[in-house]
Amino acid sequence: MAVLLVASFAMIHLIPGDPVRAALGPTAPAALVQQRRADLGLDDALPVQFGRYLKEVFTGRFGTSFISRQPVDQIIGTRLVNTLELAAVATALALLIAIPLGMLLAVRTENGRHRGSELTFTAVTGAVAAVPEFLLGVGLVVVFAVALHWLPPAGRAGPDSYVLPAVALAAGPAAVLARMVRVETLRELGKDYVRMARAKRLPALRLYARHLLPNTLTAALTVGGMVLASLIAGTVIVENVFAWPGLGSKITESVVSKDYPVAQAVILIYGAFVLTVNLLVDVALAALDPRSEIGRR
Template sequence: MTETAVTTAVSGPRAGPWLSFGLRRLGRFAVSVWVLVTMAFLMIQLIPGDPVRAALGLTAPVELVNARRAALGLDHPLWQQYLDYLGGLVRGDFGTSMLSGVPVSQVIGDRLPATLELAVPAFVVVIVVAIPLGLLFAMLTRGGRRRGSELAFTSTTVLLAAIPEFLVAVALVAFFAVRLGWFPVAGSEGTTSLVLPVIALALGPASVLSRIVRVETLSVLGNDFIRTARAKRLPARLVYARHALPNALTATLTLGGMMLTGMVAGTVLVENVFAWPGLGSTIAQSILQKDYPLVQGIVLVYGVGVLLVNLLVDVLLAVLDPRSTIREG
């Protein structure tokens, strides 16, 4: 057997499951995006009455209403509107605002950086705080030890996770911004403006994720391979870092990924409390103003963001546990 044949024989079985896994995940992602796009398109079609008239008001001249309908392509047959909508999305055209006439893609491009400026640090805070905290309390309370610490940790995280983001945001503003004057009340005025909204957005998810990490770590610590590692007198840091944490993260990512997608909805509430100039405050204003194309575009951005998070979680799970790519095949 030649060297090339040997290499193919060795690498083929390994590459096969990963290729199949990647194709399945990309296929699911593509179908999910198509369903999301179709639902966003039908959003305007299912609105009772004339959405253009609703957006411009009952007193708007008929000529203006007709001109705006023609500009939006709403005077075309439904199938043509759908094909035009799909073609526009491929070109990066999300439509035009009913009220301002500004391209939706331009509005999203202006506001998306502000939302990412808020969401990315909040996501980092959740990961940096929740995983070490959950691991620490798993170590402290292993084997039923330190019941007081376990009760305090569980009670505190349950309480913090149960408080809605907007109530946390209001409380932070009232105490740290209004009463103490340590941070700006609202708006985007530099790094200090990020502190309160990031805390409001990250506090609940970090509480939930830290509990998940603790429970999964305790479950892993009871397995035979952990006892074997301890019997070999490996240092505790190696037992936790090399054996316990990777196995705990496999189950943690599954639940944590679904939970972190909830942060997308949380940005809408938090941005409105802090008057943050991002997509969250923009979509709230657009709903009130009945600017449906703008709502459509922002819903698509949020939806694709959730799908990308789920795809990333699936890939990370496969990296941590390559056997899952074979089991699914």
């Protein structure tokens, strides 16, 4: 967390340009610019500014926007829910696609069977994972919003407005995670407990859902946590493509306008998102591991 605080402060102050001049405009008198800099504390030494930044963070206020003069916590509060909703929908979509698809392909291609299915799965998931979010988002808008008029092209105005940004955000992580799940499922299918369960003619649903799934996810989620963390970071790009009123579009606005307090707060929140995802993955791994205290409950 300490590294994140220092990084969020340093990244913004390394951006060239004067935030006061950006806020007041190029024709503002030099005296007014100087007075505004003094009022905002930008003339203070960087250690002093960093100390003030830490105080604001730990009090939960985050300071005041240079541009709108609104408290940063109010600005973030109106957008945080929108980003969390989009990220939650995209994460659920990625998991609902990746886990069943990966396990299904593993069972189908076990022992070298259905080589065509394996090659198709590898080619398609590799291609989807390689497409950048912004390019996929633009393609989805062109096809489903402009050409077919099935879905809205941008904004947040109802359940159907979640579809395109959620798909653009979830497609890449779902493809990568599906490949991981398939590899781990194939590894588990070769173990003794699976052969014994099949020898006992255990029902397929019970074998795959109760025995195979937890063991597969224990290994896949170790790397899958990084995939889901990248999904959270991807909201910055996707929100700008779809004009989604969340933190991702706000951080772009604040960096362009050099609105230090807003940009620092949003960067800090995104870093906290990634740390939280990694923590949740660790908890999930402990819950799925029967040897752990959580898994035995």
